[in-house]
Amino acid sequence: MSAYDYIQWQPDFMTGIEKIDEGHLQFIKIHNQLVDILNKEFCQQKIVELLYALMHYAEHHLINEEIYYQGYDGFADHKINHQNFIERINQIQPYLASEKGPEACEELLVFLNDWFENHILAQDKDAVEYVKGIQK
Numbered sequence: 001m002s003a004y005d006y007i008q009w010q011p012d013f014m015t016g017i018e019k020i021d022e023g024h025l026q027f028i029k030i031h032n033q034l035v036d037i038l039n040k041e042f043c044q045q046k047i048v049e050l051l052y053a054l055m056h057y058a059e060h061h062l063i064n065e066e067i068y069y070q071g072y073d074g075f076a077d078h079k080i081n082h083q084n085f086i087e088r089i090n091q092i093q094p095y096l097a098s099e100k101g102p103e104a105c106e107e108l109l110v111f112l113n114d115w116f117e118n119h120i121l122a123q124d125k126d127a128v129e130y131v132k133g134i135q136k
Contacts, residue, residue: 004035004109007116015128017068023061024120030054031112034105043105047096051089058086065124072130074123081119 007028014021030053037046062082069075088111095104 004038006032006035013121015124017128017131019064020061020068020124020128023057023064024124026053026057026061027112027116027120030057031109031116034109034112038102038105038109041102043096044101047101047105051093051096054089055086058082058089062086065127068131069127071134072127074126078123078127081123085115085119 009025009028013024015024030050033046033053034050037043037050062085066075066079066082069078072078092104092108092111095101096108098104
């Protein structure tokens with residue numbers, strides 16, 4: 001078994017928009033719960049709770065982003081990325097409850113790491129700069 005890495009909240013992750021920051025912090029908590037599950041080899045026992053948390057994140061946080069980011073030049077692509085996130089969670093869900101569960105949990109962690117790096121730290125930062133510009 002290999003150890004998986006947690007994401008530690010950093011001050012530079014802050015966007016300055018409370019609702020967005022709350023959602024990102026929630027995402028990190030979910031990610032770190034998955035790391036715990038994988039490190040303790042409890043994927044199949046705990047994954048349903050984690051999926052519920054991910055869907056809650058998607059339903060609430062991603063909608064908040066879409067409300068804030070309307071008018072942003074990259075809004076259409078940003079919204080498509082959100083839809084792709086939800087679709088990916090839905091696609092992986094059946095595998096998590098099967099005998100392929102441990103591999104699916106690892107695949108989910110890779111997906112969440114990629115989401116954090118490419119969406120939260122990059123795409124959201126660009127969109128937040130837009131929001132801050134119109135709020136001035």
